[in-house]
Amino acid sequence: MESLLSEIKNCTLCLPHLSHGVNPVISASSNSKIIIIGQAPGSIVHRTSIPWDDKSGDRLRSWMGISKEVFYNKDLFALIPMGFCYPGKGKSGDLPPRPECAPKWHDLVMDHIPNKELIVLIGTYAQKYYLKESAKNTLTDTVKNYGTYLPRYMPLPHPSPRNNIWLKKNEWFEESVIPELKRRTKTICYY
Template sequence: MKELIKTISQCTVCKEHLSLGPRPIVTAHKKSKIVIIGQAPGTVVHKTGIPWNDKSGENLRQWLNISREDFYDVEKFAIIPMGFCYPGKGKTGDLPPRKECAPLWHNQLLSHLTEVELILLIGKYAQDYYLKESSRKTLTETVKNYQEYLPKYFVLPHPSPRNNIWQAKNEWFKRLVLPELKNEIKCILG
């Protein structure tokens, strides 16, 4: 596993498409119990090299009801984004994750994770990739039907502050989904 992570950290497959250059961000350990599959690092994460080291990460840790220390314990959480490098800026925010990473690296990483009990699919890119035809038309529909994907997957919207409007329109998420998420995490981590 260490060798695979080292190889990924040196990946330059799509460097010509990356405005800030390649800096793959991924963490995993063969004993990881929960896998977080999100979108792609933002500029803060690109600069620091620490996954979810931004406001989105703070929100996610709050949703999970866990400490920063537990979140970065690789035996508890593997962090495997859909795109490992910052994809660049688009018209309305960051560009989508690069499409090269998941097919190139995900199966290799997941095959080493023998103690995984839950995979968090954060955002539509991860949900569409892993759920295929069982993903609903919209992220809202998929998240609303989160129980259909358990016990393997727990589907979530992105915890970005940009999604505060979505959360305000979908109050059921905080009331119904987050308590279930917290309970799942607590049951796995003890």
């Protein structure tokens, strides 16, 4: 695994497309139990090289009911974005993750994590890539039907503050999905 992670961290495949340069951000161990597949690092994570080191990460940890110490334990959590580098800003937020990363690296990383118990799919990019035709037409419908993807996958909306309106419109998420996420996280991590 260390050799693969080193190869990923030295990847320059997308360099011509990244105005802020390459800085692949990933955290994983062969012992990881829960894999979190996000979108792509934001500008803060690009600077710190620490996955989910922002307000979105704070909310995600709250949803899971865990501390930073638990979250950054590689033997418990693999933190893998769809695109490993910050894609830059678009008109309404960050640009989409670069499409080259997941096909090149994800299967290799997954093959190095034999005892994964849950794969958390955050946002539409991760859900469409992993759930393929079983993903519903909208993120809302996919997340609402989370039970059909368990025990392997758990789809979530992005925990970004930009999604506050979605969270207010979809109160069922905090009432039913978050408790199930917390329960599964606790069961898998044994903390």
